[in-house]
Amino acid sequence: MTKTVLVIGTYDTKDEELHYICDCIRAQGGAVVSMDVSVLGDPSQPADVSKHAVAAAAGASIQEAMDAGDENHAMQIMARGAAALTAQLYAEGRIEAMLALGGTMGTDLALDCAQALPLGVPKYVVSTVSFSPLIPADRLSPDIQMILWAGGLYGLNSVCKSSLSQAAGAVLGAAKAVETPNADRPVIGMMSLGSSCLKYMKHLRDPLQARGFEVAVFHATGMGGMAFEALARQGYFAAVMDFALPELGNLMVGSVVNGGPDRLTNAGALGIPQIVAPGCTDLIDFAGWQDIPDAYADRPFHAHNRLIKSSGLSPDERRALVRDIAGRLAQAKGPVHVLMPMQGVEEWDREGQPAHDPEGLAAMVDEMGKAITAPATLTMLDCHINDPAFADAALAVVDGWLADGTVKPDL
Structure with a gap:
């Protein structure tokens, strides 16, 4: 043609x-x-x-x-x-x-x-x-x-x-x-970062496909979040697993590596079921060419490559970010289930790793317990976000939604 x-x-x-x-x-x-x-x-x-x-x-x-x-x-x-x-x-x-x-x-x-x-x-x-x-x-x-x-x-x-x-x-x-997006199975949209930082997609993709879903994973480095939100606005997803939210922290501190002001809002606006976790919300990403703002100049930072470098959020900033996340989710018209892995939110915050910050993580866990309120559901998990137990908990939520008809696979 x-x-x-x-x-x-x-x-x-x-x-x-x-x-x-x-x-x-x-x-x-x-x-x-x-x-x-x-x-x-x-x-x-x-x-x-x-x-x-x-x-x-x-x-x-x-x-x-x-x-x-x-x-x-x-x-x-x-x-x-x-x-x-x-x-x-x-x-x-x-x-x-x-x-x-x-x-x-x-x-x-x-x-x-x-x-x-x-x-x-x-x-x-x-x-x-x-x-x-x-x-x-x-x-x-x-x-x-x-x-x-x-x-x-x-x-x-x-x-x-x-x-x-x-x-x-x-x-x-x-x-x-071009093959325009036109999935023949219900699609679960998932946010993540590179597999060295967040590993849950390795545990989740095959089990979700076995349940009748297609899984589309988006990279939370600004444009990935924008693409995710664009498809959410179109009602493309049957459900979302929004497990990587560094773009919101980046937006909060003025980094250009953000997914736009409507991040974490479009699925909820259409009533699309959401499972949410604060993956990588301890880090701020800056463009490699961007000067680190003075407020963060005295913090340790990691130059991931010549394109991107990372710094960290303070305990108070983590609390503010959790409140922002909760405020966005409170507008949702559909089911929201928040998973809080209490042992850490990305690979580099484990004990012995450069982003290990028990005080900051404790502040995030505490604020999550205060900020996430009904009708959203909050589950505290005694595991790390990269542990198989986290993926098992996410699958349990999906299975519950399958059982009660909240989401429907293509069988």
């Missing part, structure tokens, strides 16, 4: 470049729906979705955008309209992928359009600021692809054609090859 790519850009300033990439897609057997998100000028030939339609989708008009007083306000109008139309075109089955071109203005708008599409729909942004610290993590959709638009500030040339032609092939190839 021919795959159709939505191509988004400001045709008043990048007309030649946009037509070039559309021609590249067509030359490879793809089809194009073009969307003009410019404000002041007009394309050399009409786009499939005009700038007037984009403004109207935002409840405005091009004249209102022109009269907005500044280009930021004007482009935010266009971004709202473009995102709404992107979602509509996909829902109507008119597109299978999107590709947007831009500098900072076009990229700002493109990020909203990408977030309007579900996980599994190819979404590419060719930008002069790809991979730049100008782009905050929470603006990135979980499976977005970005290509640096080298030499692409003004006009076609051999340098920028290299980026554009690669993007055309990449987005069309992705549209042809």
